Amino acid sequence: MSTPAPEDRAEDRAPEDKKDSMAESAAGPVDAKRGPSVATRERRQGSINPSGETPYLVVEDLAVKFPTADGLVSAVNGLSYSVPLGRTLAIVGESGSGKSVSSMAVMGLHDRKRTRITGSIRLGGDELVGLSENDLMKIRGDAMSMVFQDPQSSLHPLYTIGNQLVEAYRVHHKVSKDVAKKRALEMLDLVGIPNPPRRFSQYPHEFSGGMRQRAMIAMSLINDPKLVIADEPTTALDVTVQAQILDLLNNLQKEFGSAIVLITHDLGVVAEMADDVLVMYAGRCVEYGTAEDVLANPRMPYTWGLLESIPTVSAANERLRPIKGLPPSLLNLPDGCSFSARCPYVERVKGELCTTQLPDLLPVDGAGAHTSRCHLHDKASIYEAEVAPRLG
Numbered sequence: 001m002s003t004p005a006p007e008d009r010a011e012d013r014a015p016e017d018k019k020d021s022m023a024e025s026a027a028g029p030v031d032a033k034r035g036p037s038v039a040t041r042e043r044r045q046g047s048i049n050p051s052g053e054t055p056y057l058v059v060e061d062l063a064v065k066f067p068t069a070d071g072l073v074s075a076v077n078g079l080s081y082s083v084p085l086g087r088t089l090a091i092v093g094e095s096g097s098g099k100s101v102s103s104m105a106v107m108g109l110h111d112r113k114r115t116r117i118t119g120s121i122r123l124g125g126d127e128l129v130g131l132s133e134n135d136l137m138k139i140r141g142d143a144m145s146m147v148f149q150d151p152q153s154s155l156h157p158l159y160t161i162g163n164q165l166v167e168a169y170r171v172h173h174k175v176s177k178d179v180a181k182k183r184a185l186e187m188l189d190l191v192g193i194p195n196p197p198r199r200f201s202q203y204p205h206e207f208s209g210g211m212r213q214r215a216m217i218a219m220s221l222i223n224d225p226k227l228v229i230a231d232e233p234t235t236a237l238d239v240t241v242q243a244q245i246l247d248l249l250n251n252l253q254k255e256f257g258s259a260i261v262l263i264t265h266d267l268g269v270v271a272e273m274a275d276d277v278l279v280m281y282a283g284r285c286v287e288y289g290t291a292e293d294v295l296a297n298p299r300m301p302y303t304w305g306l307l308e309s310i311p312t313v314s315a316a317n318e319r320l321r322p323i324k325g326l327p328p329s330l331l332n333l334p335d336g337c338s339f340s341a342r343c344p345y346v347e348r349v350k351g352e353l354c355t356t357q358l359p360d361l362l363p364v365d366g367a368g369a370h371t372s373r374c375h376l377h378d379k380a381s382i383y384e385a386e387v388a389p390r391l392g
């Protein structure tokens with residue numbers, strides 16, 4: 001029989017353990033009679049948040065491409081969004097839709113030699129695209145930081161948690177080790193790690209998964225960043241721990257007032273956490289708006305498919321309804337709507353519009369901040385009559 005590890009002592013456990021459009025100028029072309037072009041309008045949507053609040057992070061017409069031996073991988077295309085302080089944007093989409101690649105571009109984490117990034121990423125008004133690695137390093141971990149799915153990849157196994165927190169703080173603050181230690185202990189306490197002085201001297205492997213994620217969050221927030229990007233922060237955790245980490249992020253956001261970009265494929269997490277939602281498919285935004293608009297009145301068949309594929313308790317005996325088919329190759333995106341090959345509604349659009357013309361990202365009601373990229377005319381009535389009843 002094995003002796004319980006020290007971290008399993010009840011008093012030390014965290015709650016969870018007790019259970020391509022860059023050709024135009026920045027302003028874009030303006031037709032004197034018809035106003036700005038669609039590309040320009042889409043780009044400007046980046047600077048207008050669905051809430052109407054002034055954004056802290058503004059991403060406009062972002063494109064991320066990787067030259068590879070097989071050709072150019074267009075991982076992100078024409079992506080625009082914005083996040084004000086105190087607000088959470090959830091970016092959702094299936095695996096490979098470009099969620100992580102776009103967020104790593106915001107953090108400046110791509111290998112410069114192997115990545116082509118165009119467009120604009122402004123943080124508090126300052127342009128990040130084109131900054132030197134040195135300048136980005138000063139911002140990363142300070143004004144913006146990232147929480148990863150797997151804290152083990154970000155926590156060094158050979159340094160104590162305390163040491164890593166102290167170093168993370170001292171990189172951006174000229175303070176003594178004692179002052180930094182005080183801040184580290186405060187952070188451990190803030191993220192709900194019991195007995196901070198003892199935990200301070202322990203190594204990552206001495207922490208449980210949930211505790212490691214808390215330590216990672218402490219590390220991300222130690223410099224009081226105004227932007228936090230959380231990439232699937234709870235995917236590797238069990239459901240109870242997931243809920244506690246999400247609560248923690250929610251509470252910390254209230255305390256720190258930061259803008260959060262939450263990357264997830266879990267629409268349950270979105271409903272719980274998000275103020276705004278951006279749905280990505282094959283590297284493009286296909287629907288964007290407040291969480292209320294996107295979740296209660298979705299207007300894009302891909303979003304419908306994502307919502308329909310959520311397993312529900314009441315449908316426990318029914319088969320899961322995943323979206324049929326696979327996303328297109330990013331090496332060779334189709335001419336029309338990237339979702340057309342999988343879309344069950346494609347025949348309801350006249351002619352071959354869906355397969356030949358990329359739909360613009362347009363306001364769903366002809367105006368307003370809720371936008372979707374789809375040629376279907378009667379999206380509202382199809383949703384009400386056919387999709388909503390299936391969602392139960």
Ligand SMILES: Nc1ncnc2c1ncn2[C@@H]1O[C@H](COP(=O)(O)OP(=O)(O)OP(=O)(O)O)[C@@H](O)[C@H]1O
Nearest residue numbers: 066068073075094095096097098099100101102330
């Ligand atoms: N360095 C790279 N070189 C070539 N292709 C890449 C590179 N990095 C990412 N990709 C491709 O870009 C696409 C988008 O990847 P990304 O990781 O952003 O998807 P995601 O939506 O975050 O998916 P997941 O939920 O699985 O993390 C994928 O097809 C991926 O294979």
